């Protein structure tokens with residue numbers, strides 16, 4: 537009966553009608569969390585960037601393209617959520633201007649101006665309900681634990697899930713993942729390599745054990 541809000545997938549930031557800035561996220565981890573939470577009886581809203589995945593059974597999917605659209609969809613729903621899992625790989629930069637017509641190829645290099653996108657999770661963390669549980673993800677290629685803990689604090693999270701995309705069987709596109717789960721209380725647990733569905737179940741187990749539904753609903 538808990539309300540769960542999940543973000544998943546990449547965002548796509550248009551340069552012109554045919555070209556976008558995006559990343560290698562496939563949405564698999566976020567979809568697995570949404571599916572596992574719905575199977576446990578939660579009311580799940582999944583805000584998803586463009587992916588090729590099917591909507592999980594019983595999950596309300598809100599499709600978005602850009603970081604701005606994802607931000608609007610999440611901020612409009614954040615106050616209803618008891619548990620928030622932000623697994624989306626939101627683009628940090630987007631073209632400062634989107635041309636209504638296709639950029640023409642010209643002699644010489646092209647220099648583009650990129651602008652920062654909104655940090656969706658940071659805004660959720662800054663406006664959180666006191667009884668809400670916030671879980672973020674960190675994808676780091678170096679200094680993982682230090683960077684993850686800094687993000688946990690900066691974004692005011694309860695948990696952060698650290699994964700390293702350069703590791704065998706982990707990160708973008710893989711059906712498996714190997715993550716470290718860090719908590720606000722300072723604990724750190726390395727989970728073994730397992731399917732993303734099993735990672736989702738393990739995350740829900742840990743989060744619900746630390747925040748039983750009576751205290752988070």
Ligand code: C5P
Pocket residue numbers: 543603622623624625626627628653654655656657658671672673674675687
């Ligand atoms: O700062 P960084 O992108 O590494 O933080 C990752 C976490 O923040 C993820 O949970 C991601 O979904 C979220 N995020 C966000 N909006 C952004 C960037 C990241 O919600 N613009």
